[in-house]
Amino acid sequence: MTVIALRALQAFEAVGRLGSVTAAAVELGVSPGAVSQHLRKLEAHLSVSLIERRGRRIAMTALGHLYHAEIAKGFLQFEAAGRVLARARNTGGLTLSALSSVVNKWIGRRIFDWQAVHPDAQIRILGQDAEPRLGIDEVDFRITYGLRGSPHPHSTALFRDWVVPACAPALIAEHAGPVGPAEILRHPLLHIAWEQHFSTFPHWRDFAHAAGVAFAEGGPGLSFTLSSSAIDAAVNKRGFVLAQMSMITDELAAGTLVLPFDLRLPLPESYFLAWDRSALDKPHGQAFHGWLTALGRRQGLASAPQ
Numbered sequence: 610m611t612v613i614a615l616r617a618l619q620a621f622e623a624v625g626r627l628g629s630v631t632a633a634a635v636e637l638g639v640s641p642g643a644v645s646q647h648l649r650k651l652e653a654h655l656s657v658s659l660i661e662r663r664g665r666r667i668a669m670t671a672l673g674h675l676y677h678a679e680i681a682k683g684f685l686q687f688e689a690a691g692r693v694l695a696r697a698r699n700t701g702g703l704t705l706s707a708l709s710s711v712v713n714k715w716i717g718r719r720i721f722d723w724q725a726v727h728p729d730a731q732i733r734i735l736g737q738d739a740e741p742r743l744g745i746d747e748v749d750f751r752i753t754y755g756l757r758g759s760p761h762p763h764s765t766a767l768f769r770d771w772v773v774p775a776c777a778p779a780l781i782a783e784h785a786g787p788v789g790p791a792e793i794l795r796h797p798l799l800h801i802a803w804e805q806h807f808s809t810f811p812h813w814r815d816f817a818h819a820a821g822v823a824f825a826e827g828g829p830g831l832s833f834t835l836s837s838s839a840i841d842a843a844v845n846k847r848g849f850v851l852a853q854m855s856m857i858t859d860e861l862a863a864g865t866l867v868l869p870f871d872l873r874l875p876l877p878e879s880y881f882l883a884w885d886r887s888a889l890d891k892p893h894g895q896a897f898h899g900w901l902t903a904l905g906r907r908q909g910l911a912s913a914p915q
Contacts (some may be wrong), residue, residue: 610680614651614654614827616647616649617647617648617650617651617654618651618680618683619637619647620633620637620639620643620644620647620648621647621648621651621659621676621677621680622677622680622681622684623636623637623644623680624644624648624660624667625669625673625674625677625680625681626677626681630644630645630648630667630669631750635715637880648660649715649896655676655746656674657670657672658670658672658673659672659673659677659756660673661673664825665830676804684884686709689745697762702729702731702732702733702797703729703731703732703733703749703750703888703891703894703897704732704733704735704747704748704749704750704895704914705720705732705733705734705735705748705749705751705752705897706734706735706737706748706750706751706752707734707735707736707737707740707751707752708736708737708738708752708753708754708777709734709736709737709754709835709837710739710835710836710838710856711856711880712735712736712770712838713736713751713835713837714836714837714840714853714855714856714857715743715855715908716734717736718859719735719736719742719904720732720847721813723897723900727893727896727897730892730893730897732761732897734866735748738793740753740757740761741761742885743761743762743883743885744762744885744886748773748885749884749885749888749891749894750882750883750884750885750888750897750898750901751882751883751884752767752880752881752882752883753880753881753883754878754879754880755877755878755879755882756878757881757882758881758883761881761884762886763863763883763884763885764878764881764882764883764884765881765882765902766880767879767880767881767882767901767902767904767905767908767909768855768877768879768880768905768908768909769876769878769879769880769909769912769913770853770854770855770875770876770880770908770909771853771854771872771875771876771912771913771914772810772811772852772853772854772873772876773851773852773854773868773871773872773873773874774790774793774816774849774850774851774852774870775804775840775843775849775850775851775857775860775866775867775868776793776796776845776846776848776849776850776866776867776869777843777845777846777853777865777866777867778864778865778867779846780846780848780849781869782798782897788807788869788870789870790816790817790820790822790870790872791820791822792869793849793869793870794813794817794822794824794825796848796849797830797831797849798813798830798846798848798850799830799831799832799833799839799842799843799847799848799849799850799864799890800812800813800830800832800833800839801832801833801834801835801836801839801850801851802832802833802834803834809877810876810877811851811874811875811876812851813851814826815874816851816872816874819872819874820870824844830848831847831848836852836853836856837856839852840852840856840857840866842859843866844860844865844866851874852866853876853912854873854911854912855908855911855912858911871914873912873913873914882901882905884897884898884904
């Protein structure tokens with residue numbers, strides 16, 4: 610199409626969206642007469658009537674409505690392309706999105722190690738459970754879990770985590786001897802209720818089965834939708850939690866959580882790292898990608914049974 614035809618499409622899209630030649634003229638920064646002229650040229654080019662003129666008022670014809678619906682999609686795509694380009698050209702920093710508990714208990718703690726080596730890098734961390742649209746949303750990297758990483762065109766497995774029973778030291782201080790699976794299951798149990806779109810998270814019944822002891826369904830306990838909340842409750846002496854090893858490293862080191870019985874169960878799926886291709890062209894983009902994948906490999910080795 611010629612430049613005139615493209616401007617005519619722009620005028621028609623604005624008139625259809627705003628419902629007024631005058632409003633379209635204001636938005637486009639031209640006169641109402643120029644908008645009307647563009648509309649006439651477009652109708653002549655297409656050999657159809659798109660607009661019905663009723664005195665000073667206008668209305669789209671049936672064909673006009675159909676054509677505008679398709680034209681509007683194109684202009685929305687133009688806007689999206691502009692946002693993608695602007696984000697790709699933004700060298701001010703990198704944005705990492707991750708599941709909320711992953712931010713709270715894993716990457717949000719490890720990011721200081723990256724910052725110490727790259728003090729001039731700017732990293733923004735978003736804790737969000739909804740998957741971002743990489744390449745469209747203002748997100749460069751995403752840490753997610755399992756099949757939720759599948760829609761992303763660029764992704765790699767980060768690590769497979771394991772869960773283990775953990776509690777505050779005060780909960781086992783009363784026992785003179787070792788605390789085994791049967792003793793653990795007699796304490797208050799903290800449950801993690803993962804959302805339905807995730808694979809089944811290891812439950813206390815799975816722990817009991819692996820340990821070869823009986824488990825009473827429906828017993829007392831609290832349930833949390835975030836792993837980080839259940840871990841915090843365990844630190845506060847509220848019960849035992851099947852905690853992900855990646856998320857309790859600092860608590861174990863500080864002694865606020867202990868492992869009275871080290872029986873680890875694997876998560877059914879891995880955590881994944883996904884990224885927008887343009888992120889690797891940003892300053893520190895490739896280095897950050899390499900650091901995240903290396904961090905994931907180390908975590909996978911540390912979480913697995915020794």
